[in-house]
Amino acid sequence: MSLKLVGDDTGELRLAVPRSSDMQDLGGLVASHLHGGDVVLLSGPLGAGKTTLAQGLGKGLKVDGPVVSPTFTIARELHGSLADGRAVDLVHVDAYRLGGEGYEPGEDSVGRLLDELESLGLDEELEEPGQETVVLMEWGEQMASALADQRLEIIIDRPLEGEMDPDLPPTSRGQRLVTLRGVGSSWVSRLNSLRKVVQA
Structure with a gap:
């Protein structure tokens, strides 16, 4: 694993991740620190590596199926286990199309998002995940305030390098x-533990 700590502020870690295999390894490392009831918000631009990290997280949880982008299904549920061996359901949600259009000025956007989640049967799962559930939500940053007040936010940034053309895919x-x-x-304490693993 070639992760490098490049920023270390209170409450967050900033890592340089050079290869897609390292992104998968990071997902596995995060999985090893998850507890039942956790909510993980995963955000970043298209092509940043969200699905790659999610695949590593799924592998770390030993889920019973492939972790693919849930774009066309909104949510997928996979069965796996936590690091301590307890069974867990990974609920993988793509929130890209939730709450994105049609807001009126002054409208309660959080309330509307929760209404949309309720219509999909996901509201209770996301607001209060059970101890046998881990929720991984891609594109979920716009509804962070509507989710549990205990969560891990993972933000992937893809800085353009000098030779890359920003107009190319x-x-x-x-x-x-x-x-x-x-x-x-x-x-x-879990971020402190993650920090020690990366520094080792």
Whole structure:
């Protein structure tokens, strides 16, 4: 694993991730620190590596099926296990199309997002995940305030390198900068543990 700590502020880690295999390894590392009831928000531009990280997380949880982009299904549920061996369901959600259009000025956007989640049967799962569930939500940053107050936010940034043409479609090549931000007291010790693993 070639992860490098490039920023270390209170409550967050910033990592340089040079290859897609390292992004998968990072997903596995995060999986090893998850507890039942956790909510993980995963964001970044198209081609940043969200699905690659999600695949590593799924592998780390030993899920019973492939982790693919849930774009066309909105949500998929896979069965796996936590690091301590307890069974867990991974609910993988793509929120890209949720709450994106048709807002009226002054409208309660959080309420509307929750209404959309309720119509999909996901509202209770996301607001209060059970101890046998881990929720991984891509494109979920716009509804962070509507989710549990204890969560891990993973932001993948893909800085353009000098020789890359920003008008060309993204590729899997190139270093990514990944920020892991713990929200809530339950993530303080776990981020410290992640930091030690990366520094080792």
